[in-house]
Each structure stands twice: as C-alpha cells, then as structure tokens.
Amino acid sequence: MTNQTKIAVVTGSNRGLGYAISRKLSQIGIHVVLTSRNETDGLTAKQQLSGEGLDVNYHLLDVASDTSVADFTQWLQQTYGKVDILVNNAGINPTAKSEEASLLTVQLETMQATFNTNVLAVLRISQALIPLMKVNNYGRIVNVSTEMASLSTITSDYYPLAPSYRLxxxxxxxxxxxxxxxxxxxxxxxxAYSPGWMKTDMGGENAPFTAEEGAETAVYLATLPDGGAQGKFFAEIRKFGGPIQLQW
Ligand SMILES: NC(=O)c1ccc[n+]([C@@H]2O[C@H](COP(=O)([O-])OP(=O)(O)OC[C@H]3O[C@@H](n4cnc5c(N)ncnc54)[C@H](OP(=O)(O)O)[C@@H]3O)[C@@H](O)[C@H]2O)c1
Incomplete structure (x- = not known):
C-alpha cells in the first residue's frame, strides 16, 4: 500500500453483495476495509479474500449503532487518517413478514428498525466519514438502493408492496x-444504484443474477473520475450493457 492507494469502506461486507463489491474493489488495487456487525463472520470473509492474495483489512461495524460507528470512525482516523470510498451496502428486508402485505397492517416497530438500518445508518456513517474524505478533497459514496424505490413506479403491481423496505x-x-x-x-x-435482483440471502435462489454481477455498478460509481455523476440514481450495468440512470 502506498500513500496514493485508495481506501474503501464497505458496510455489511461479510456476505452477499457487500462481499462481492469488496472483492471486486480489491481486485483493482483498492485497499478495502471489510466491516460487519458480527466479528467472526467478518474475519472469515477477510481470511477468504486474503487467501486470494487480496489486500484487505477488517473492523467491526454495526451500522445501526451510534457507538459502533463512533468507534469505527476513530479507528479509521488513527489507522489511515482518511477514507476515499464509502459503499453503504448493509441492509435488512422484512418483506417476508405477513404484516408487510399492507400498509394498513405494517408494524411501526418493524418500519422503525428497517429505517434505522437502511436509512439512518447511511446518514450516520456519511456524517462520520465525510470529514475523512474532505482531508484530501476526494470521495466517492455509493448508496445501495433498489429500483423498487423509484417513485415513478412505486405503485406498480410488478413488485411486492414491501412497505418498510421500499420506503x-x-x-x-x-x-x-x-x-x-x-x-x-x-x-x-x-x-445511488439498484443492483437488481440477486441470488443472496436477501434475494433468494430464484433471482436471475449473482452478487458479482450486482457489484459491477458499485465499482463503476466507486471509481468515477473527478467531475463525474453527482446525486444520480443508476441501474445495474450488466442489464443494459453500460451505466444507465433511473428516474427517482
Ligand atoms: N438481493 C437483492 O436482490 C437486492 C436487490 C436490491 C437491493 N439490494 C440491496 O443490496 C444490499 C445488500 O443486500 P444482499 O442481497 O447482499 O443482502 P444479504 O445477503 O441479506 O446481506 C445483508 C448484509 O447487511 C448486513 N447488515 C444488516 N444489518 C446490519 C447492521 N446493523 N450492521 C452491519 N451490517 C448489517 C448483513 O450482516 P449479517 O450477516 O450480520 O446479517 C449482511 O452482511 C442491501 O442494501 C439490499 O437492500 C439487494
């Protein structure tokens, strides 16, 4: 690692899409800090990628916890003094719960827990890490979303209602x-980008695409040149053969 090496943080990188994004970023020479809320799972993921000869590090990070984010930020500051790339990937999806079939039955506790992990965590970590990007006036933040959240199609019957997750x-x-x-x-x-429907624990076996395929747009957005896209919503690259913007 040199002073020029880019440092990336990927949340929820012990499995699924976060792991695939971490692997791809490492393969192109970026130093990835894997993070997870369960230390054993995260260290196992780190071992697997190190075993492939990839340059990765690991630290505990529960995105839903203010204390965990504060501890992690302090460690990052002391270890690297900066961060270049943040991929807000960690997420939960309670759609399988029967109460999620209607907004009239959805439990507010479920919605609050989903918002804490999926939304407030993005703000919590962005607030903590953007100062470490400003150190070098360089940063790329990739927020993992879903096309199911596009307001232009949110009333379509094509997707499950999934109120907590979609909102x-x-x-x-x-x-x-x-x-x-x-x-x-x-x-x-x-x-932000939509990785598409992927074969992960969240997406299930019937999904048409792999996490590796879903990771392609994250890598594109994490390595945008200066002056590149800002505040946009992208679709998965492999579906369209290139970067395509979605309607909010
Ligand atoms: N799969 C799909 O088809 C699909 C489609 C569109 C968008 N997405 C989005 O893609 C992202 C990754 O999903 P995935 O399919 O890879 O799901 P996944 O296999 O269920 O993985 C979710 C990851 O998030 C982590 N996580 C959850 N809560 C956390 C917390 N409080 N702190 C730290 N990590 C936490 C999980 O850690 P644990 O192992 O500890 O649970 C796991 O590493 C999510 O944002 C999801 O909404 C997925």
Whole structure:
C-alpha cells in the first residue's frame, strides 16, 4: 500500500453483495476495509479474500449503532487518517413478514428498525466519514438502493408492496440527492444504484443474477473520475450493457 492507494469502506461486507463489491474493489488495487456487525463472520470473509492474495483489512461495524460507528470512525482516523470510498451496502428486508402485505397492517416497530438500518445508518456513517474524505478533497459514496424505490413506479403491481423496505430505500434515494447537493463544492461524488435482483440471502435462489454481477455498478460509481455523476440514481450495468440512470 502506498500513500496514493485508495481506501474503501464497505458496510455489511461479510456476505452477499457487500462481499462481492469488496472483492471486486480489491481486485483493482483498492485497499478495502471489510466491516460487519458480527466479528467472526467478518474475519472469515477477510481470511477468504486474503487467501486470494487480496489486500484487505477488517473492523467491526454495526451500522445501526451510534457507538459502533463512533468507534469505527476513530479507528479509521488513527489507522489511515482518511477514507476515499464509502459503499453503504448493509441492509435488512422484512418483506417476508405477513404484516408487510399492507400498509394498513405494517408494524411501526418493524418500519422503525428497517429505517434505522437502511436509512439512518447511511446518514450516520456519511456524517462520520465525510470529514475523512474532505482531508484530501476526494470521495466517492455509493448508496445501495433498489429500483423498487423509484417513485415513478412505486405503485406498480410488478413488485411486492414491501412497505418498510421500499420506503426505507426511498429515504436512501432522498438522502443521496440532499447529501450530494451539500457537497457540490467538494470532489465528493454521491450516487445511488439498484443492483437488481440477486441470488443472496436477501434475494433468494430464484433471482436471475449473482452478487458479482450486482457489484459491477458499485465499482463503476466507486471509481468515477473527478467531475463525474453527482446525486444520480443508476441501474445495474450488466442489464443494459453500460451505466444507465433511473428516474427517482
Ligand atoms: N438481493 C437483492 O436482490 C437486492 C436487490 C436490491 C437491493 N439490494 C440491496 O443490496 C444490499 C445488500 O443486500 P444482499 O442481497 O447482499 O443482502 P444479504 O445477503 O441479506 O446481506 C445483508 C448484509 O447487511 C448486513 N447488515 C444488516 N444489518 C446490519 C447492521 N446493523 N450492521 C452491519 N451490517 C448489517 C448483513 O450482516 P449479517 O450477516 O450480520 O446479517 C449482511 O452482511 C442491501 O442494501 C439490499 O437492500 C439487494
């Protein structure tokens, strides 16, 4: 690792999409800090990638906890003094619960827990890590969303209603635009994307795409050139053969 090496933080990188994004970023020479809320799972993921000869580090990070984010930020500051790339990937999806079949039955506790992990965590971590990006006036923030959160199609019957999950990702999209607006004078580019339906624990076996395929757009957004897209919503690259913007 040299002074020029880019440092990336990927939340929820012990499995699924976060692991695939971490692997791909490491393969192109970025130093990835894997994070997870369960230390054993995270260290296992680190061992697997190190075993492939990839340069990764690991630290505990529960995105739903203020204390955990504060501890992690202090460690990052002491260890690297900066961060270049943040991928807000960690998420939960309570859609399988029967109460989620209607907004009239959805439990507010479920919605609050989903918002804490999926939305407030993005704000919590962005607030903590953006100062470490400003150190070098360089940053790329990738917020993992879903096309199910596009307000232009939210009433379509094509997707399950999934109120807690979808509304939380609407919140992620809103945060993306507003944080990008606040950073318009900085070289810190903030974008959201939909990785598509993937074969992960969340997506299930019937999904058409792998987490590796879903990771492609994250890598594109994490490595945007200066002056690149800011405050936009992208679809998965492999579906369209290139970066395509979605309607909010
Ligand atoms: N799968 C799909 O088809 C699909 C489609 C569109 C968007 N997405 C989005 O893609 C992202 C990754 O999903 P996935 O399919 O990879 O799901 P997954 O296999 O269920 O993985 C979710 C990851 O998030 C972590 N996580 C959850 N709560 C956390 C917390 N409080 N702190 C730290 N980590 C936490 C999990 O950790 P544990 O192992 O500890 O639970 C796990 O590493 C999510 O934002 C999801 O909404 C997925």
């Amino acid at each position: 939380s990702k609407v919140g992620v999209n809103g945060l993306t635009v507003l944080i990008a607006k606040e950073l318009h004078d900085d070289n810190i580019l903030v974008n």
